[in-house]
Amino acid sequence: MGESPLKKLRDELGMSQEELARQLGISSRTVSRWEAGDNVPTFTVPQIKALARLLESKGKTIEDLPDHFGPSDD
Secondary structure, three states: OOOOHHHHHHHHHHHHHHHHHHHOOHHHHHHHHHHHHHOEEEOHHHHHHHHHHHHHHHOHHHHHOOOOOOOOOO
């Protein structure tokens, strides 16, 4: 399996799982599960807004998010 697109994006943003989790108001375990492909992300509206603000602060947009967060099948 290849690297998780979410992990790749998180690394590009220079953030740890803990930092991303804190920004979104979730646990770092949840981020870990998303990256491992164990859970499919669901977001509340406030979490979507927080994610959009975070991405914007790093010069990215929601469009930069991967369609799937788990590891690729490569």
